[in-house]
Amino acid sequence: MALLKIGYLGPQGTFSEEAALLYQGKVECCLCEYPTIGSVIKAVAAGEIDQGLVPLENRLEGGVGATLDCLSTSEGILIRNEVYHPIRQCLMAEDETRLGQITVVLSHPHALGQCAKFIDKHLSKAKLLPVESTAAAAKSLAGKPGYAAIAPRRAAELFNLKMLKEGIEDNKENATRFVVLSSVEQKPTGNDKTSLVLTILDRPGSLYRVLGCFARRGINLTRIESRPSREIIGDWLFFIDCEGHSDEFSETGLWQEINSEITFIKMLGSYPKGETDSVDN
Amino acid sequence: MALLKIGYLGPQGTFSEEAALLYQGKVECCLCEYPTIGSVIKAVAAGEIDQGLVPLENRLEGGVGATLDCLSTSEGILIRNEVYHPIRQCLMAEDETRLGQITVVLSHPHALGQCAKFIDKHLSKAKLLPVESTAAAAKSLAGKPGYAAIAPRRAAELFNLKMLKEGIEDNKENATRFVVLSSVEQKPTGNDKTSLVLTILDRPGSLYRVLGCFARRGINLTRIESRPSREIIGDWLFFIDCEGHSDEFSETGLWQEINSEITFIKMLGSYPKGETDSVDN
Numbered sequence: 135m136a137l138l139k140i141g142y143l144g145p146q147g148t149f150s151e152e153a154a155l156l157y158q159g160k161v162e163c164c165l166c167e168y169p170t171i172g173s174v175i176k177a178v179a180a181g182e183i184d185q186g187l188v189p190l191e192n193r194l195e196g197g198v199g200a201t202l203d204c205l206s207t208s209e210g211i212l213i214r215n216e217v218y219h220p221i222r223q224c225l226m227a228e229d230e231t232r233l234g235q236i237t238v239v240l241s242h243p244h245a246l247g248q249c250a251k252f253i254d255k256h257l258s259k260a261k262l263l264p265v266e267s268t269a270a271a272a273k274s275l276a277g278k279p280g281y282a283a284i285a286p287r288r289a290a291e292l293f294n295l296k297m298l299k300e301g302i303e304d305n306k307e308n309a310t311r312f313v314v315l316s317s318v319e320q321k322p323t324g325n326d327k328t329s330l331v332l333t334i335l336d337r338p339g340s341l342y343r344v345l346g347c348f349a350r351r352g353i354n355l356t357r358i359e360s361r362p363s364r365e366i367i368g369d370w371l372f373f374i375d376c377e378g379h380s381d382e383f384s385e386t387g388l389w390q391e392i393n394s395e396i397t398f399i400k401m402l403g404s405y406p407k408g409e410t411d412s413v414d415n
Numbered sequence: 416m417a418l419l420k421i422g423y424l425g426p427q428g429t430f431s432e433e434a435a436l437l438y439q440g441k442v443e444c445c446l447c448e449y450p451t452i453g454s455v456i457k458a459v460a461a462g463e464i465d466q467g468l469v470p471l472e473n474r475l476e477g478g479v480g481a482t483l484d485c486l487s488t489s490e491g492i493l494i495r496n497e498v499y500h501p502i503r504q505c506l507m508a509e510d511e512t513r514l515g516q517i518t519v520v521l522s523h524p525h526a527l528g529q530c531a532k533f534i535d536k537h538l539s540k541a542k543l544l545p546v547e548s549t550a551a552a553a554k555s556l557a558g559k560p561g562y563a564a565i566a567p568r569r570a571a572e573l574f575n576l577k578m579l580k581e582g583i584e585d586n587k588e589n590a591t592r593f594v595v596l597s598s599v600e601q602k603p604t605g606n607d608k609t610s611l612v613l614t615i616l617d618r619p620g621s622l623y624r625v626l627g628c629f630a631r632r633g634i635n636l637t638r639i640e641s642r643p644s645r646e647i648i649g650d651w652l653f654f655i656d657c658e659g660h661s662d663e664f665s666e667t668g669l670w671q672e673i674n675s676e677i678t679f680i681k682m683l684g685s686y687p688k689g690e691t692d693s694v695d696n
Binding site for chain 2: 192193194195196199264266338339341342345346348349352354355357358359360361362364368370
């Protein structure tokens with residue numbers, strides 16, 4: 135049997151690759167790098183790869199727009215797993231360097247923001263240079279004494295850099311939730327979550343009545359996130375996660391009842407609950 | 416009487432400055448530039464300026480995180496007006512240039528994304544170079560033949576550039592909603608909106624019951640947007656806009672009833688409804 139092919143958002147050396155490597159530790163597979171979230175999802179839809187791993191939301195930043203947009207419009211793509219990966223930022227340089235000797239710090243703007251307190255305390259004299267990814271920051275250090283990058287641990291291994299300090303993020307509880315996508319539905323396991331996206335009718339109280347359809351059945355919502363529709367200006371998409379499997383909801387008549395309050399609904403999949411704090415690297 | 420001082424997010428030549436100039440056309444005032452959204456809001460709170468104008472949400476991109484974060488934590492700051500400003504992207508260069516001769520296009524990543532179709536059709540051979548703001552892109556064109564920037568019309572005036580093409584954005588309905596902040600409460604006008612932010616109890620159905628408090632009183636929600644709390648991991652802030660003035664809600668007992676379902680609530684202000692499509696420049 136051919137090895138399972140799993141696509142992820144590149145480049146190598148980012149938190150997305152770290153999460154893909156973590157998943158590879160549990161599921162035997164080979165990893166394929168893709169340049170954008172959209173290209174991972176398209177490759178799954180086209181059957182080019184078996185599964186795709188993409189970031190869905192970050193605990194501090196909220197939903198990842200590109201993933202939410204693609205999921206709400208892609209046909210035949212379902213979430214089959216979720217993976218929580220802690221965001222641990224590391225300071226690295228080409229050679230062993232004292233913090234006081236660092237003149238320039240490169241990273242993705244989000245990563246610079248996530249380490250603001252550490253930078254303030256230890257790197258206040260360094261110039262901050264935002265670049266397109268943490269991996270790009272790490273990769274560009276070659277031949278630049280006094281330069282350092284903030285990036286995941288994996289980037290230091292990959293580009294042969296010296297680790298100056300691990301875990302420099304301000305908030306130790308930050309994590310990104312990745313989802314694994316495929317075209318195959320998951321059977322109920324008894325400990326599932328369901329994700330869906332819907333657009334409500336433009337009538338006073340519609341969202342209230344939609345939530346009532348869940349509440350009256352004792353279905354617990356674990357997350358609701360709104361996002362403007364890119365297709366119809368003024369419309370909002372609501373991304374809802376709830377406890378349970380969609381097969382179980384069908385039996386309660388949920389979908390029929392909800393239909394009178396919405397203009398659009400799309401199932402994003404039912405899948406086993408991921409462990410929030412299982413990962414500690 | 417001293418002239419009203421109004422702060423806005425700089426630099427000059429951005430959509431924020433365009434919106435500030437638009438507001439200046441209606442309210443006699445002098446404009447002061449600030450480097451960040453947080454610094455505008457702090458200056459209002461400190462009484463350094465009378466009012467501050469900041470972007471709150473974009474129709475396509477959704478809420479502006481920095482503004483929402485600052486509003487939810489600042490004391491004594493209230494929204495007193497809203498201003499809708501259409502996002503009209505323009506292509507400009509140092510000299511009159513044919514589109515086929517452009518080799519590099521600079522702009523903010525969002526602006527490049529908003530003009531993807533135009534770029535695909537007319538500038539497919541040009542290299543795209545993301546920079547920190549549309550104004551920075553326009554400013555950097557001096558002495559660079561073959562370079563062009565995507566920026567607001569105002570940037571062309573300011574940096575003395577040739578306008579090559581106006582209105583190149585893919586979506587003609589895109590607009591940003593700005594809010595004017597001050598420390599003074601607005602009286603009811605009969606055609607108001609109210610903005611507030613709250614955190615709900617972590618209990619099944621809490622959001623449903625909160626929305627019920629509004630629905631039962633016939634209060635129409637015009638927007639609800641969720642965003643992870645930056646203070647308590649796992650908590651969500653819900654930003655709610657509704658029709659009416661908070662003085663009117665008080666009479667209905669709304670606040671008392673809502674209190675049993677929430678852990679935090681903050682009024683962001685009641686203010687006259689802005690005209691969504693009044694601006695056409």
